Amino acid sequence: MTIQDRAVTLDVTSRSVVYEGRVWDIVHDSFVFPETGEVLGRDYIDHPGxxxxxxxxxxxxxxxxxxxxxxxxxxxxxxxxxxxxxxxxxxxxxxxxxxxxxxxxxxxxxxxxxxxxxxxxxxxxxxxxxxxxxxxxxxxxxxxxxxxxxxxxxxxxxxxxxxxxxxxxxxxxxxxxxxxxxxxxxxxxxxxxxxxxAHVEWNAHPKFRAEATNLYRD
The missing domain is CATH 3.90.79.10 (Nucleoside Triphosphate Pyrophosphohydrolase)
Structure with a gap:
């Protein structure tokens, strides 16, 4: 078995900035968890990497x-x-x-x-x-x-x-x-x-993922 992390594009229903900082922000996402259909909310640091x-x-x-x-x-x-x-x-x-x-x-x-x-x-x-x-x-x-x-x-x-x-x-x-x-x-x-x-793709970074422009919707 080959183990590898996998990226997903969940249905993010809303996104708001909880705190706007000098270097990074804290944001709140609401998203539909596919395993249960439940809408969950999470706060996290929106970091540039x-x-x-x-x-x-x-x-x-x-x-x-x-x-x-x-x-x-x-x-x-x-x-x-x-x-x-x-x-x-x-x-x-x-x-x-x-x-x-x-x-x-x-x-x-x-x-x-x-x-x-x-x-x-x-x-x-x-x-x-x-x-x-x-x-x-x-x-x-x-x-x-x-x-x-x-x-x-x-x-x-x-x-x-x-x-x-x-x-x-x-x-x-x-x-x-x-x-x-x-x-x-x-x-x-x-x-x-x-x-x-040194120039190998870095698709795990959210910014560089192919689907990065469709991570959430308004």
Missing amino acids: AVAVVALDDDDRILMIEQYRHPVSMYLWEVPAGLLDIDGEDPVTAAERELFEEADVRADTWHVLVDQFNSPGASAEALRIFLAQGIHEIPEDKRHVRDGEEASMKIEWVPFDEALTAVIEGRIHNPSAVSGIMALAVARQRGMETLRD
Whole structure:
């Protein structure tokens, strides 16, 4: 048996914005559940999706950043990541941009490591994690100027085995970092044959689904 998540187009009878936020909204959908015919209502975060990058250098180190995250009141060790919040920007381009803006580096080679929904019971956020190799630094005079929480980010190149141990021992918790590091560990065990092309379709992301324009009706 081959297991695979499947997309459906339910009869969404109404949709309203419960809260309009700076980055994402909370919406309420009413929809007909096909198994019972019952009309159900759900509130969730209408999220644009995100990308993350596991950057691996020639010395078998991955690039990690320490950033403050207010909802959990912690400084977390993460991999570069960011929102898909620019209209028309494809995921690979977004990942390249985030690597440049957050880590002052570019990469020559890109692959998809893993795709996931971060919290599908509460959010529409879809995340694609890339593997970036062939790393080279951006000259200082051409680097992005960071602000907000990003202005104080600490950047470190961490040996891969050390990062993997940190995941297993529960010392890091960011989902992009945890999933990306574990996915890379599995890919390495399988001779990197599980890596996908960087531009492979991402139909699980609601925005990129063929039926995305018909997810609900007025």
